[in-house]
Amino acid sequence: MTQPRRLSPDARERAFRRLRRLTISTVVGAFAATVGLGTLAAATYSGTSKTTAPTPSGAPAAQPSANTAPQPTDPSAPTSDPNSPGSGSLQPTPQPPASGSSGSGHATTGGSR
Numbered sequence: 867m868t869q870p871r872r873l874s875p876d877a878r879e880r881a882f883r884r885l886r887r888l889t890i891s892t893v894v895g896a897f898a899a900t901v902g903l904g905t906l907a908a909a910t911y912s913g914t915s916k917t918t919a920p921t922p923s924g925a926p927a928a929q930p931s932a933n934t935a936p937q938p939t940d941p942s943a944p945t946s947d948p949n950s951p952g953s954g955s956l957q958p959t960p961q962p963p964a965s966g967s968s969g970s971g972h973a974t975t976g977g978s979r
Contacts, residue, residue: 873881
């Protein structure tokens, strides 16, 4: 096998400059492509559509009611399940126990004591 030829210091510096230019050009090009694709995606994506889905096999479409004003909810009215997503009223946050409650106030997890 033949040994590779050693470069002169000037040739080595030229090779490093070429490699540096290539690396910087690649980084700048990748950044420009990322910005360009992001801009294109933002310009062409319209978000969610407000159109209704077509009704299957000729079934009549549901008509919106004439009264579209939101109905107020009575917060004192009982609900069947206060944790249901459609209950319509906020539930109060449970309060922590009052200070001075019984117990040692020491909690450990894992291990044996």
